[in-house]
Amino acid sequence: MKAAKKYWKGLVVVVAAMAMFAWACSSGNGTGSVGGSADEIIEERGLTDEDVAAAVSTYTPSGVLDEYVMFASGGHSGQVFVIGMPSMRLLKTIGVFTPEPWQGWGYGSVAQEEIFASGNAGGQDLAWADTHHPALSETEGDYDGEWLFINDKANARVATIDLRDFETKQFVKNPIALNDHGGTMVTPDTEWIIEGGQYAAPLGWEYAPLESYNDEYKGMVTLWKFDRESGRIDENASFALELPPYWQDLCDAGKLASDGWIVCNSFNTERATGVDPADPENTEPIEAGASANENDYLHVINLEKAAEVAANGGTTEVNGFPVVPLETSIDEGLLYFVPEPKSPHGADVTPDGEYIVVAGKLDPHVTIYSWDKILGAIEAGDLETDEYGVPIIPLDTAKEAQVELGLGPLHTQFDDQGYAYTSLFLDSAIARWKLGDWTLEGSIPVQYNIGHLAAAEGDTVSPDGKYVVALNKWSIDRFFHPGPLYPQNFQLIDVTNVDPDSDTNGMQLLYDMPIGMGEPHYAQIIKADKLEPWAVYPEVGWDPETQSVKADAPQAGNEGVVRDGNNVTVNMTAIRSHFAPERVEVNQGDHVTWNITNVDTSEDATHGFAMPGYNISLSLEPGETQTVEFDATQSGVFTYYCSEFCSALHLEMAGYFLVNSG
Ligand code: RUQ
Ligand code: CUA
Numbered sequence: 001m002k003a004a005k006k007y008w009k010g011l012v013v014v015v016a017a018m019a020m021f022a023w024a025c026s027s028g029n030g031t032g033s034v035g036g037s038a039d040e041i042i043e044e045r046g047l048t049d050e051d052v053a054a055a056v057s058t059y060t061p062s063g064v065l066d067e068y069v070m071f072a073s074g075g076h077s078g079q080v081f082v083i084g085m086p087s088m089r090l091l092k093t094i095g096v097f098t099p100e101p102w103q104g105w106g107y108g109s110v111a112q113e114e115i116f117a118s119g120n121a122g123g124q125d126l127a128w129a130d131t132h133h134p135a136l137s138e139t140e141g142d143y144d145g146e147w148l149f150i151n152d153k154a155n156a157r158v159a160t161i162d163l164r165d166f167e168t169k170q171f172v173k174n175p176i177a178l179n180d181h182g183g184t185m186v187t188p189d190t191e192w193i194i195e196g197g198q199y200a201a202p203l204g205w206e207y208a209p210l211e212s213y214n215d216e217y218k219g220m221v222t223l224w225k226f227d228r229e230s231g232r233i234d235e236n237a238s239f240a241l242e243l244p245p246y247w248q249d250l251c252d253a254g255k256l257a258s259d260g261w262i263v264c265n266s267f268n269t270e271r272a273t274g275v276d277p278a279d280p281e282n283t284e285p286i287e288a289g290a291s292a293n294e295n296d297y298l299h300v301i302n303l304e305k306a307a308e309v310a311a312n313g314g315t316t317e318v319n320g321f322p323v324v325p326l327e328t329s330i331d332e333g334l335l336y337f338v339p340e341p342k343s344p345h346g347a348d349v350t351p352d353g354e355y356i357v358v359a360g361k362l363d364p365h366v367t368i369y370s371w372d373k374i375l376g377a378i379e380a381g382d383l384e385t386d387e388y389g390v391p392i393i394p395l396d397t398a399k400e401a402q403v404e405l406g407l408g409p410l411h412t413q414f415d416d417q418g419y420a421y422t423s424l425f426l427d428s429a430i431a432r433w434k435l436g437d438w439t440l441e442g443s444i445p446v447q448y449n450i451g452h453l454a455a456a457e458g459d460t461v462s463p464d465g466k467y468v469v470a471l472n473k474w475s476i477d478r479f480f481h482p483g484p485l486y487p488q489n490f491q492l493i494d495v496t497n498v499d500p501d502s503d504t505n506g507m508q509l510l511y512d513m514p515i516g517m518g519e520p521h522y523a524q525i526i527k528a529d530k531l532e533p534w535a536v537y538p539e540v541g542w543d544p545e546t547q548s549v550k551a552d553a554p555q556a557g558n559e560g561v562v563r564d565g566n567n568v569t570v571n572m573t574a575i576r577s578h579f580a581p582e583r584v585e586v587n588q589g590d591h592v593t594w595n596i597t598n599v600d601t602s603e604d605a606t607h608g609f610a611m612p613g614y615n616i617s618l619s620l621e622p623g624e625t626q627t628v629e630f631d632a633t634q635s636g637v638f639t640y641y642c643s644e645f646c647s648a649l650h651l652e653m654a655g656y657f658l659v660n661s662g
Contacts, residue, residue, distance in 0.1 A: 054510040057494060060087035068456055070469065070525045071134045071148055072490070075518030078129030080150055080161065085456075085467060085525060088492055088513040096159045096168050097129030097152050101617050104608065105168070108616035108628035111545035119157050119171030121178070122205070130154040132521040133184055137226075141188035141255045141353075141461035145530035147231070149193050151183035158184055158195055158224060162231055164534050165621075167544050172233050175321040176203040176240055177220055182251035182264050186226075188461070192303065193224040193233065194253060196264045200245035200271075204319040210273045219243035220323070221251065221264060223303065231547070239310035239322040241329055244388040245271060246297060247290070250346050250411075253303075255461055256353035258371045260304035263356050265340055265347040269296045269386075291362060295339035295395070297386070298347060298358055300374060306334045330389050336378060337386060339395040341367055346411040350420070350435060351461050355400060359409035359422060366409050366422055368438065370400035401438035405431040410451060411522075413458030415465035415495055421458070423450040423470065430470055430493065432505050441498075442505025446470040446491050447478050447512070454523040455495070464527065468493045468507075471520055479514045487514035490523075535603045537623030544624060553625035554597045568632075572596040574607040574620055576647040579640070582655035587662055588635040597625040600646075608643030611657065617643065635661035 035041070042052055060066060066084030069091070074081055078098035082091045095105030097119065106112050120126055129152035137147035148161040156174035161167065174180060174195060182196020200217040202208045208216035225237035247268040254261035272289025276282040306324060309315075309332050315322035329335040342363035349356055356369040374393060377383070383391035408426030415421070419441065422431045429443040430453055452471045456464035475481075475489040492511040499506030537544070541553030554571035559580040562569045568586045572579055574596060586592055598607050598620035609618040609626075613634055618626050642653035 050508065054508065058086045058088065058492065058511045060089070065528065067528055068467065068525050069528045069531060070454065070523050071136065072471070072520040072523035073131040073134050073150060075520050076128065076130055077518035078131055078152065079518070080131065080134055080148065081515070081517070081520065082166065083513070086492060086510065088490065088511050092166060093517070094161060094166055094168065096131060096150060096161065097157065097171070098127065102619065104618035104626070108611075108614070108618060108630070110627045110629050111543070115168065115171055119155070119173050121155055121173050126155055128154070129157065132181065134522060134524055135184040135186045135193065136524050136526055137190040138186050138188055138460065139190070143457055143460055143524070143526045143530060145526060145532065147190065149184040149186065151180055151195055153179055153181050153198065156180040156195070158193060158233065160231070160233055162547065163531060164547065165537070165544055166533060169545070170232050172224060172235055174222055175319040176222070176323060177201070178205055182221065182248055185251050185253050187253040187303070188255045188259055190226050190228065192253070193226055194251045194262055195222040195224060196248045196251040197221065197243070198247055198249065200247060203242065203323065213245060213271060213273050217245040219246055219248045219266070221248060221262070221299070221301065223307070239315055239324065241301065241306060241324045241334065242326045243299065243335070244326065244386065244390065248299065249344070252347050252349045252356070254349055254353055254371070258349060258353040260302070262301045262303050263347045263349065264299040264301070265296070265344040265358050266299060267296045267343050267345070269293060291343050295341055296344050297337035297392070298340045298344070298356070298369065300336040300338060302334045305332065309334065326388060330391070333378070335390055336374070337390050337392045338369060338374065338398045339392065341365065348412040348459065351414050351463055355435070357412040357420065359412065361408055361410065361425070364404050364407055364409070365402040366405055366412060367402050368400045369398045373400065374398045403433050403438050403440055405433060405440055406443060411453055413453055413455035413468065414463045415455055415458065416463050417465055417498065419495075421453055421455055421468050421495070423453040425449055425451065430468060430507070432495070432507060441500070442507070444493060444504040444507040444509065446472055447489060448472055448474040448476055452522040454525050456525045457527065458525070466494070466496055467525065468495050469523060469525065471523060473519065475514060478512055482516070487516035488519055489513070490515055490520070536601055537621060540599050540601060540623045541597050541625050542623045550625050552595070554595050556599050567591050567593065570594045574598045574609065574642065575600050576605060577642075577649040577653045579642070579653060579655045583658070584655070585658040585660060586632050587660050588632055590632045592630055592632050594628045595625065596620060598622055605646060606644045607646055607653070609640065610643040611638060611640045613638050619644070632659045635659045
């Protein structure tokens with residue numbers, strides 16, 4: 001890790017120098033009046049030919065729709081960002097693990113409260129998440145535009161989002177682990193959603209002292225079974241594999257040639273656990289301890305066989321969840337290791353499923369493993385094992401090639417011309433290299449310190465090419481900085497052209513998009529015409545939780561208030577521009593069930609329902625019904641109102657909720 005730190009410091013100096021240079025060059029440009037002919041504007045703003053080409057490549061005239069849609073993790077926001085490409089316009093933030101007031105996500109809806117409750121852990125109401133890897137559902141290895149999954153690294157949760165209404169439908173909390181990382185990735189027909197672990201700990205959140213790390217701490221990978229019919233992860237058909245206490249990292253599902261298998265890279269096979277204050281000899285921080293060895297282990301897992309073993313009872317229970325013990329995995333031939341050089345990151349299966357690309361954060365190469373060779377080695381047997389008894393396939397046996405790309409390689413995606421693209425964190429660049437030839441073709445600088453990259457459908461069996469987005473962690477001199485917390489930077493790159501004579505091999509930077517809402521980790525980019533979201537809900541009284549009409553949803557004509565003892569039920573409709581009823585009176589202490597349907601059926605005619613003092617905010621999209629329940633603990637006069645500017649008389653869309661203290 002020392003080497004990395006040095007580079008890092010050097011980089012900061014270089015970056016600072018570049019910043020000053022950029023500032024000196026750009027002062028005087030980019031301001032002043034514009035207007036007049038295109039030529040005059042170009043002249044006035046001092047734009048180069050490249051600038052102009054970039055501008056016209058992304059400029060999307062009013063009313064023209066984007067060709068691609070990017071789903072980016074929202075990082076700390078716990079949400080998902082939906083971004084149109086190439087315009088890079090933010091279209092929506094999908095409320096996932098964090099309440100989202102505009103969508104009324106988590107502000108009173110009974111159905112949503114149940115979803116939030118299902119994601120709680122340790123007796124805590126979890127109100128944030130660290131979303132990392134969105135995964136679009138696939139059919140035969142290609143995005144089908146139906147579902148989206150995303151993991152919460154902080155709390156080991158996975159969410160299911162329905163792309164008919166772009167709303168979250170489900171959380172599953174991992175019963176055996178508190179945090180995760182290698183999720184979510186889907187198998188080619190979305191039968192399984194992968195959630196790999198990260199920091200080893202005793203399974204089931206038990207206590208064990210760090211002295212017993214080697215025996216009692218475990219790694220894990222969880223396989224969630226997705227049921228397309230119900231649109232939910234079936235927790236009862238899911239299972240996990242116990243793994244050695246190495247820090248499993250990024251996973252990927254095999255496809256075509258490697259269908260039925262999954263791979264996960266790992267680090268800290270050294271099992272460093274940090275500086276021990278009680279032991280003056282142990283002064284090694286985790287970053288150094290975990291980077292000591294030349295190799296860690298790529299985990300190669302026979303998912304098809306593991307699912308059989310789990311289905312046939314080859315599991316033990318941890319916290320009520322079936323886990324295949326490590327010995328079983330070894331006996332049944334479910335798990336193999338292959339060494340991977342120097343603090344690896346990323347494990348990306350090529351579009352044909354023939355190869356696995358693993359980057360070494362502290363190695364300038366990517367290592368390409370041949371699926372054929374791995375299977376051959378498994379077939380041949382006679383393998384040495386690690387200290388837990390897991391068979392190790394020698395690196396040289398499994399290796400197809402290594403390509404030297406630059407410093408700090410992380411993640412790899414693919415295009416339609418046989419190129420692979422790898423992010424280089426320390427070099428702040430994206431390298432383009434040729435599959436099969438295993439040759440570096442060129443690199444394009446990015447600003448700065450890229451983590452993931454996303455290519456259009458770039459992790460499927462048929463990548464589109466055209467665009468790659470760099471998900472940069474640092475933005476230093478790229479934007480006005482709003483205080484010391486800087487935005488992240490998404491950079492859109494055109495990868496259509498191949499030009500060996502150009503500095504960047506023909507790749508061109510088109511656009512910088514600041515993201516000031518969390519650290520997006522990964523994104524997936526789908527052709528927009530594969531998505532078929534509803535414009536309005538199919539019928540009035542639609543319950544987004546069940547995606548069907550709710551039998552007792554209020555409808556025009558049956559509105560009213562019903563009292564049964566201390567229970568008051570309000571049946572309300574919303575239509576431009578009034579609520580019915582407009583007066584509701586209850587007694588302090590009554591339990592109130594408030595059903596409300598937006599009976600408007602025109603596109604975009606959303607009403608909001610805001611109830612001050614009771615923390616209630618709903619978004620009622622055309623046709624939608626919702627139910628809130630609360631105790632009228634606070635007496636007074638509460639004016640509920642519509643919080644979406646829905647018509648000229650939107651301000652008049654209000655009513656009185658009177659809580660009588662008697
Ligand atoms: S990781 S920057 Cu959370 Cu996906 Cu590699
Ligand atoms: Cu409905 Cu404003």
